Every structure is written in C-alpha cells, then in structure tokens.
Amino acid sequence: MGKNVQLRKLVFAGLFAAIIFIGISILRIPLPAIVGRPFIHFGNILTVIAVMQLGFGYGATAGAIGLGLFDILNGYAATAWLTVLEAIILAATVSLVFRLVGYDEQHLAKLYVVSLAAGVIKIITSWGNGVIVALMAGSSVKVAIIAASSSLLAATINSIACFILVPLIYKLLVQLGFSRKRFS
Numbered sequence: 001m002g003k004n005v006q007l008r009k010l011v012f013a014g015l016f017a018a019i020i021f022i023g024i025s026i027l028r029i030p031l032p033a034i035v036g037r038p039f040i041h042f043g044n045i046l047t048v049i050a051v052m053q054l055g056f057g058y059g060a061t062a063g064a065i066g067l068g069l070f071d072i073l074n075g076y077a078a079t080a081w082l083t084v085l086e087a088i089i090l091a092a093t094v095s096l097v098f099r100l101v102g103y104d105e106q107h108l109a110k111l112y113v114v115s116l117a118a119g120v121i122k123i124i125t126s127w128g129n130g131v132i133v134a135l136m137a138g139s140s141v142k143v144a145i146i147a148a149s150s151s152l153l154a155a156t157i158n159s160i161a162c163f164i165l166v167p168l169i170y171k172l173l174v175q176l177g178f179s180r181k182r183f184s
Helices: 003-026 043-054 056-073 077-100 108-136 141-150 153-175
Strands: none
Touching: 003 043, 003 056, 043 056, 043 077, 043 108, 043 153, 056 077, 077 108, 108 141, 108 153
16 A cells, blocks of 8 residues: 555544534434443444445544544543444445445445444444443342343344444535545
C-alpha cells in the first residue's frame, strides 16, 4: 500500500472515529434495562460504514476508538473494554461478509446481506456484554443470562436501524465519490 493511500486511510479512520464519538454523544435515546444503561445510537451504523469503506484494520480502529472513547468519557469506563471488543467483532463480521459478497457496491441486496450480518452480530455481542456486566456485578450465571436477554431492546432497535440505514447511507456515499476503491 502506497504512503498516500495509507495516509488517506489514517485520516479517514480518524474522521470516522470522531464522527462515531460525536454521533453517539449528540444522538442517543436511553432505554430502561435490567442490566447496564443501553441506548439507541448511530455508533454501530457508522462503524459498519467505516469498515465497509476502509477495510477491517482502519474501520475496526475507528469504531473501537469512537465507541471506546465515548464509554470512557461518559461513565462507562469499567466496561469500555467490552465495547472495544464488540467493535472489533462487529468489524470482523462486516469485513468477512462484505468480502464474501464480493465488495459489491452496486447491488443493494448484497449491501443488505452485510448490514443484516452486522445487526445479528450486534445483538449477539450485546447479549454477551450484558452477561459479562451482570457477572461483574455479582449475579449468578443463570440470573446474568436472563437479565442480559431481557435487556436487548436497545440492541435490537440499533440492529434494525443498522439493517435499514447502512446500505442506503453507503450507496449515497458511493454516489458522492466515497467508494471503497478510493481507499485502495
């Protein structure tokens, strides 16, 4: 990879990290839950788009920094490591599925396959996060599993929003000239 491409990816990863952080800070809707303090936000949508645009390494870094920094600065520092881990798992899933559909930016159906995979993995990782948080708080495994399961409303809403919005936003970015090929 040439130095210009590497620098361009680094700059855009920084921009995505900042946009993810600001997007969560400004646009979030808290929801009640038994475990944690979940909320509806656009951080995962922006992380998925970052990975689709920049690839796994830079996209995962942008998501981990943006989401992790938000957690550290907004009262979630004890579990920020879980958020970073979730961002990396999300990025790996998106990268793998996007590669499997052939990095196809033209077919909306293939973009929906990628966003569906992102939404499903987000529900799974949010559940796992909830179990770990409940266990860290001293719950038994059975109680942690039940509590995490009953606290998935925000993750489900975020996943549905991800499924609907990612392909549309991504197609718009491609039409505006922000194609994945531009970063290769």
